[in-house]
Amino acid sequence: MKRVQFNNRFLPYLFLLPQMAVIVIFFYWPSIQAIQSSFYIEDPFGFGSTFVGLRNYHDALFGGDYLNIAVFTVWFTIVVTVLSLSIGLLLAVKADAILRGASAYKTALIAVYAVAPPAAGLIGSMFFDQHIGPFVKLVSYFGWDMKVGVNYYDTAFAMIFISVWKQIPYNFIFCLSGLQGIPVSVREAATIDCRSGFRRFWTVILPLLSPTAFFLLIINMTYSLFDTFGIVDTVVKDKAANNPVTLVYKIYLDGFRGNDLGGSSAQSVILMIVVFVLTIFQFRFLERRVHYG
Amino acid sequence: MARIEIARVSKIYTGGVRAVSDVDIDIADGEFIVLVGPSGCGKSTLLRMVAGLETISEGSVSIGGRRINDVEPAERDIAMVFQNYALYPHMSVYKNLAYGLKNRGTPKAEIDARVAEAARMLELEPYLERKPRALSGGQRQRVAMGRAIVRKPAAFLFDEPLSNLDAKLRVSMRGEIKQLQKRLGTTSIYVTHDQLEAMTLADRLVVLNGGRIEQIGAPLEVYHRPASTFVASFIGSPAMNLLPATVFNGGILIGDQLSGLSANLPNGHVTLGLRAEDLRLVTQGTGMPFTISFIEDLGAQRLLHGLCGGHPLVVAVSPDLDLPANIRLTIAADRLHFFAVDTGKRIEPGPAPVQPAQNGTETAASEAGMTAGF
Numbered sequence: 052m053k054r055v056q057f058n059n060r061f062l063p064y065l066f067l068l069p070q071m072a073v074i075v076i077f078f079y080w081p082s083i084q085a086i087q088s089s090f091y092i093e094d095p096f097g098f099g100s101t102f103v104g105l106r107n108y109h110d111a112l113f114g115g116d117y118l119n120i121a122v123f124t125v126w127f128t129i130v131v132t133v134l135s136l137s138i139g140l141l142l143a144v145k146a147d148a149i150l151r152g153a154s155a156y157k158t159a160l161i162a163v164y165a166v167a168p169p170a171a172g173l174i175g176s177m178f179f180d181q182h183i184g185p186f187v188k189l190v191s192y193f194g195w196d197m198k199v200g201v202n203y204y205d206t207a208f209a210m211i212f213i214s215v216w217k218q219i220p221y222n223f224i225f226c227l228s229g230l231q232g233i234p235v236s237v238r239e240a241a242t243i244d245c246r247s248g249f250r251r252f253w254t255v256i257l258p259l260l261s262p263t264a265f266f267l268l269i270i271n272m273t274y275s276l277f278d279t280f281g282i283v284d285t286v287v288k289d290k291a292a293n294n295p296v297t298l299v300y301k302i303y304l305d306g307f308r309g310n311d312l313g314g315s316s317a318q319s320v321i322l323m324i325v326v327f328v329l330t331i332f333q334f335r336f337l338e339r340r341v342h343y344g
Numbered sequence: 345m346a347r348i349e350i351a352r353v354s355k356i357y358t359g360g361v362r363a364v365s366d367v368d369i370d371i372a373d374g375e376f377i378v379l380v381g382p383s384g385c386g387k388s389t390l391l392r393m394v395a396g397l398e399t400i401s402e403g404s405v406s407i408g409g410r411r412i413n414d415v416e417p418a419e420r421d422i423a424m425v426f427q428n429y430a431l432y433p434h435m436s437v438y439k440n441l442a443y444g445l446k447n448r449g450t451p452k453a454e455i456d457a458r459v460a461e462a463a464r465m466l467e468l469e470p471y472l473e474r475k476p477r478a479l480s481g482g483q484r485q486r487v488a489m490g491r492a493i494v495r496k497p498a499a500f501l502f503d504e505p506l507s508n509l510d511a512k513l514r515v516s517m518r519g520e521i522k523q524l525q526k527r528l529g530t531t532s533i534y535v536t537h538d539q540l541e542a543m544t545l546a547d548r549l550v551v552l553n554g555g556r557i558e559q560i561g562a563p564l565e566v567y568h569r570p571a572s573t574f575v576a577s578f579i580g581s582p583a584m585n586l587l588p589a590t591v592f593n594g595g596i597l598i599g600d601q602l603s604g605l606s607a608n609l610p611n612g613h614v615t616l617g618l619r620a621e622d623l624r625l626v627t628q629g630t631g632m633p634f635t636i637s638f639i640e641d642l643g644a645q646r647l648l649h650g651l652c653g654g655h656p657l658v659v660a661v662s663p664d665l666d667l668p669a670n671i672r673l674t675i676a677a678d679r680l681h682f683f684a685v686d687t688g689k690r691i692e693p694g695p696a697p698v699q700p701a702q703n704g705t706e707t708a709a710s711e712a713g714m715t716a717g718f
Contacts, residue, residue, distance in 0.1 A: 236430035239397050239417075244444035244491075246418035254443070258434040342434040 082323065089316035100313070107317035117301070117318070124297045127211060128275040135215045136264075136271055139222025144252070146223070147230045157227065164220035168278060172285030175213030179286075200290030207295045210286050214279045221274075222267055229263030230256070261341045269333055276326065298322055346408030346421075346498035346531055347373045348394070353403035355389050355555075363389045365555045366403070374529045376522075380542035381552035382578070387535045388503055390552070394533060395424050395501050408498050418447075423492035424501040428508060429484045431476040431491075437463075438472040441490050455494075462490040465524070482513045489521070493528070500525070502534040506541065518544060539579050543567070551575045569681075573615055573688040576681060582620045582647060584681070587655045589616035598653035603632055605675075608694035609682060617681030620647065620660040624674045631672025634659065 057063050089107050091100040111117055146156055166174070178186050179199040187197045199209045233256065241255045257264070280299050287294040296304070298318065306315030348371040355364040364386040371377050379387040392398040394405055396417030404411050412420045423444070431440050441459045450458075463469045466486040476484055485505060492500050505521070506514045522545055525532050536542055542549055543563045551558040551566065551574070559571035563579075570576035576584040590597040590613050596605040598616065605616075625631075632652060640647040641663060648659040652673065659673065682691040 234428070234430065236426045236428055237432060239395075240424070240426060240430040240491075241432070242397070243395065243417045243422070243424055245447040246416055247447075250447065255432060261434075 085316045085319050085323075087316075088312055089320050091313050093310075093312040103313070107313045108321070111314055111317045111321065120296060120298055120301050123207070123295045124276070127207070127214075127279075127295075127297055128272055130211055131214045131218065131275040131279070132268065132271040134211070135218035136222050136267055138215065139219045139267075140226045140260075140264075142219065143223050143226035143230055144256075146227055160223050161220050163216065164224070166217065168217060168281035169285055171213060171217040172282040175209060175216070175282065176285050179209040179212075200287065200294060203293055203295055206286060206290070210279070210283055210295065213282050213286070214275065217282065218271060218274055222271065225263050225267055226260070229260045233259045258342055262343050265333075265338060265341045268337070269330065272329070273326070276322075347371060348408075348499060348531055348533070349404075349406045350390075350394070351404050351406075353390070353393060353405060354401050355386070355393060355398060356401040363555050364393070367552075367555075367557055369550055369557070369560065371531060371533065374531055376525055376532045376534065376545060376547045377550060378534045378536060378542045378546035378548075379550045379552060380536055380539060380578070381558075383537055385552040386555035387537075387552050389555075391501055391503055391533055391535045394420075394499075395422055396420050421498040422501055423495045423497040423499075424503065425485075425488045425492050425505045427504040429476070429488045431484060431487055433476055436473050436475055437468060437479070437487050437490075440476065440487055441494050444491065444495050458494045458496075459490075462493045465493065466490050481509055482517065485509060485517060489524070493524070498531065500530050500532040502532065504536055505534075507536075507538070514541075521545065539581065543579070549579075551578060553578075569690070570617070571690050573617070573683045576617050576683070580619060582658050582660065585618040585620060585657050586683070587616045587618070587653070587657070588685070589614050598632070599655055601632070601653040603653065605680065606677075607680065607682065609691065613685045614691060615683040615685055615688070617683060618657070618675060619679065619681075620658040621645075622675050622679040623657075623659045625659070625661060625665070625668070626672045626674050627668045627670075631674045634671045634673050636667075636671065 088100070090102060090104060092103050092107070093100045142160055146153065146160065149156065163171075176199075178184050179197070181187060181198065181200075184199075187199070190197055197205050197208075199205050237255065237259070238251075241251045245251045245254065276297070277299050279297060280303070283297055283300045284303075287296060287300075299322070302315045302318045302322070305311045305318065309315075348369075350367055350369040350371070353364060353367045354362060356362050367386075367390060369377065379390060381387050389398060393400045394407075396412070396415065400413050404413055406412060407420060407422065432443065435443065438459060441462060442455050445455045445458065459472075460469075463472060466489060468483070468486055468490060471479060471483060471487075476487065479487065485508075488505065502521070506517055509517060518541060521534075534545055536545075546563050548560060549563050549566050550560050553574045559566055559575045561569075561571075566575060566579050570579060570584070573586055577586060587598050589599075589603070591607060591609045592611055594606050594608065596603050596607055596616065634648075634650050634652050634657065636648050636650040637656075638649050640649065643663065645660050646663045646665070648661060648667075648671075650657060650659070680693075682693060683689060684691055
């Protein structure tokens, strides 16, 4: 590693400044604001705010459909993470094994990643549209009368489907580069030592892929919890009321549609704490099992 | 322990490139075969075809009488030692050694016994619980060897196993591999580009060039009777001197100068091979003049680089030999090698001629008996 010596002791801090500024302005400042406003009830028209202590938290946790939405969010996160991670890995393993036309195959799989989440949501909405959606038409032959935006479970299915589809290329890229980072000779040694390809995968390939897998696990959970916002929005927006939404979307609804800034701030603080605890848990208990080369 | 038959094996890549062409090797049970050649000669490809890591395009390979062309690598009953060790980085030394046995359903007690035996043999006992990254290069190489030994396979395949080690370690590991192989008596195929490694390890050498076998034979046989100019220049250090020469009525001309050497060969151009260590200096008499360009002192020997008849030539002499001002060279007649100019193949001259062809050589030839003078 090359070490650079600075003549002026303040110069390194100057170089760090833009990065720090971005983090402070777009992360710490809003977070502190959210924590602060979660203790107040904000006048909808902006004429003032009243300190209410923990009432917003109480209302959020025990009021209305918060717990239902929390349960849905947990399921949504688990299903999206597991599906997009395992499908991405499966495709990467298969793409890694083919010899001819590999680059065309890889490009086709990666291309989806270039689609922005709202655009993905829009494509998904068309795909599951009541009148023109090809998927709805297809499943109707099997007797499934799909009503996305009306039926709770159908909407959940569409949301999960689109979210998984959107995230597969990301996982695919990382899994593939992780796989290609495994030395060829180690794989060859394994083919001599172990006959079953399936067993080789579990005993040699997957453990060597664990740093990538661990990274992806955290990224995918964050994706499912937060980044699916655009997809959820396009699927449920302007639809009948009884649709599944995730916690992040509820925060948006309460804050910007319902003008309940205090309540939505309290919810976002709760979510922040949950994610914080979850991340600590992952690093403490899961990372121990990760083998870094 | 088994015999390995490699019969007319070729490797043809898509696009028609022949990496290995019509290779025939019959390896006896317990024999140590070394495949040697420059990079790109197909030696590794051949080894990998035996291992099952490359498909066999043509021909067949059988181990212990069983044709293994279409057998999975894991079922060929072979073990391979890779150049970069190829240890499983996430497993301890013990698990690395045990992995191949475990996958074959070997009972736990048997695995323990075999790993313990191999660890004792390779002095790996203190390191069994360590991960490979906590080991030195030499120790990793031992683990790689141990992984092969515990399996008790029909054959060991070595793919340049020592080239990642430093020079000193390489020499000691070379000795250990040789001893181990003798002790276990396992048929082995060893790939290297290092001719010294090849000479010291092999029961029989296989010299490969451009995917074809140039020569198969015991190391000394290959050294003393190289089958072609390629083998002559590849085996032995310093490389054999190869000079263009002309045979005329039994006498030999080097370049356009009369050398006074004689050979029972028909008239025409030949390539003359002279080993640096076979050449002798004479202070007087009829040897051919040799002008020194520069000298390399290697400690044990001294290499004289110079010109003879206008062609570069290397002579190896003892370091404590005083160099006379006027150097002339001689060589024993049975140490001359002749090769065809067009094919590079070895030519055997007929029985030594009764009558020396040139007047100038008469005294030298009669003085030294077998020695011919330049």
